[in-house]
Amino acid sequence: METGNQAKELFIFEELKRGKEYAFDFFFNYYYPGLCVYAQKIIELPEPEAKDIVQDVFVKLWNDRKKLDVQISVRSYLFVAVKNKCFDVLRKKKRSVKLQEITHQHDIADESFDGYVLCELEIIFDNGLKKLPDRCREIFELSRLQGLKNREIAEKLNLSEKTVENQMTKALRILKEELKDYLPLLALFEIFHFLR
Amino acid sequence: MEDKDYIYHLITIEFNNQLDASQKLELQSWLDSSLANQAEYNALIKILNYHQRLHQMKRINIDRDLSIVKKRFGQLSRSKKLLLNFQRIAAILIIPLIIYAAWNIFDRSTTNEKIALLKSSETAYGVRSQIQLSDGTKVWLNSGTKLTYPDEFIGQTREVKLEGEAYFQVESDPDHPFYVDLNGFKVKATGTRFNISNYPDDKDILAYLEHGKIALVSSVEGAPEIQLKPLNEKELLVLNKALRQYNLQQVDGKKQTAWMKGTLVFKNDNTADVATRLGRWFNAEIVFDDDLQKSGYVFTATFKQESLEEALKLLSYSSPVKYKIISTSQLGDSSFSKRKVIISKK
Known part of the structure; x- marks a missing residue:
């Protein structure tokens, strides 16, 4: 990200090379969740496999720490390593994966996976979500996070489907209003569309 | 406002992949109607995506997984382990294999079996x-x-x-x-x-x-x-x-x-073909000039016991070509160069 961050990272990496576990903990805390979601969502692997891949990469980071020469950033080393491992797994699974398509779609330059961004986003989102009325937020999260269909939410909460629809619309409208100041920030960490 | 609400409604449905064909069209036409609409749409999609991803990231139990990873410090990765196992098996198998091979060779040498030269x-x-x-x-x-x-x-x-x-x-x-x-x-x-x-x-x-x-x-x-x-x-x-x-x-x-019976046969063959085969037959370098190569001319002829000169003479009678033989010259290493024949249009 910024050069300041990079310099800090390289310093911590030097500590890692000296065998300091706290340095390892730092990288793990910072990158592990993002890498897991990256492997899982981007390369469309189920969660346990994605975690195995990322954990292998971290074990290797520790075991080979003395041999590693990370000149640019630890971050790109980790993301590239995870990406390569994912491709290996995919290649073994189905021989005809259009690797190029995948590479183009999901560039590792996407920084929205980093721990730093995670914290920022969390605050922003929590603030946005707080502005939603309780019922409205409940419905929004059931839909977005548990992937329930409007009909299922209506049944679960004993509401009419129409009400659920209205609440969803309302949630989106409020969130958009609340987060509009942050949208340029979001745009900064350019994101791909899961939809396409 | 009513209209906007309806679009938001469509977007939330789209995200769960539940739009039907007519709804898709409606959403598309709203998107196509202005750049501002597209920007707004992209912003909404971003919010929805980030929200979902954030949730996924937060669900991961970092501390538990960190301790899992630390237990594996100093161990080899799964794939390396597999490879190592494979190597072990290979090592075990190779000993009887060597014995078998050695026995076989020994056995052969005693039964006087020849090795082909x-x-x-x-x-x-x-x-x-x-x-x-x-x-x-x-x-x-x-x-x-x-x-x-x-x-x-x-x-x-x-x-x-x-x-x-x-x-x-x-x-x-x-x-x-x-x-x-x-x-x-x-x-x-x-x-x-x-x-x-x-x-x-x-x-x-x-x-x-x-x-x-x-x-x-x-x-x-x-x-x-x-x-x-x-x-x-x-x-x-x-x-x-x-x-x-x-x-x-x-x-x-x-x-x-035909070559087995000492006959060289051309039948509607192009210049390139004739040059290679004639050259090999008489051990000479045959060159057709550019005009002839481009002309697309094909040759039909049969040679039996003729010498190179005789063959060329026959060729010049039956086709509109003339030839020139450049005789051999001694090379630096006291060997001789091939005869060279240049065939051109009459």
Whole structure:
């Protein structure tokens, strides 16, 4: 990200090379969740496999720490390593994966996976979500996070489907209003569309 | 506002992939109507995506997974472990294998079994010859050809290596298939008569089957065999070495094997073809001038016992061409250069 961050990272990496576990903990805390979601969502692997891949990469980071020469950033080393491992797994699974398509779609330059961004986003989102009325937020999260269909939410909460629809619309409208100041920030960490 | 609400409603449904066709159209037309709409749409999608991803990231139990990873410090990765296991198994297997092989070699040497010596026959340019292999197979070698073969065939297959052109009359033995190695390709035959042309400087390999059954096998592993059908179709297989592609042509069989009887046959052949074959036949360098090469002129002629000069004279009578022979000159290493013939339009 910024050069300041990079310099800090390289310093911590030097500590890692000296065998300091706290340095390892730092990288793990910072990158592990993002890498897991990256492997899982981007390369469309189920969660346990994605975690195995990322954990292998971290074990290797520790075991080979003395041999590693990370000149640019630890971050790109980790993301590239995870990406390569994912491709290996995919290649073994189905021989005809259009690797190029995948590479183009999901560039590792996407920084929205980093721990730093995670914290920022969390605050922003929590603030946005707080502005939603309780019922409205409940419905929004059931839909977005548990992937329930409007009909299922209506049944679960004993509401009419129409009400659920209205609440969803309302949630989106409020969130958009609340987060509009942050949208340029979001745009900064350019994101791909899961939809396409 | 009512309208906007409806669009938001569509977007939330779209995200769960539940839009029907008419709703998709409605959303699309709203998007197409203005850039501002598209920007707003992108912003909404971003919010929805980030929210979902954030949730996924927060669900991950970092501390638990960190301790799992730390337990594996100093251990090898799963794939390396597998490889190591494989190596162990290989190591265990190799000992009996070595013993078996050693015993086999010892056994062979005591029973006086011979190890085949490789021989090779070469014909110079302008010379043709015939040899017989240890299994009774007869091979005619065209000029400028090298055939490498064992003095005695041992093992499951009979294998020879060919550079140049040869006609094979293979002694039938289905238990020991006969292979002709063509550097990258192989022809497999049992009891069969066929002609193969595999000159290193030609772009194609030619295989002509006169009788029996032969198959072209790629020596690149996993590549499919190409079966050649028996003779009565008079098929010639033309295989492009570089592209590894082949086609089958119906040809005049007599022309293909005429060289064996000391006859050189041209039948509607282009200048490039005539130059190569005439050159090999008489050990000379034949050059057609540019005009002739571009003219697309084809030649038909048969030569039997003629010398180069006689052949060229005949050619100049039957075709609108003239020729000039540049005689040999001594090279620096006291060898002589090939005769050079330049053929041009009359």
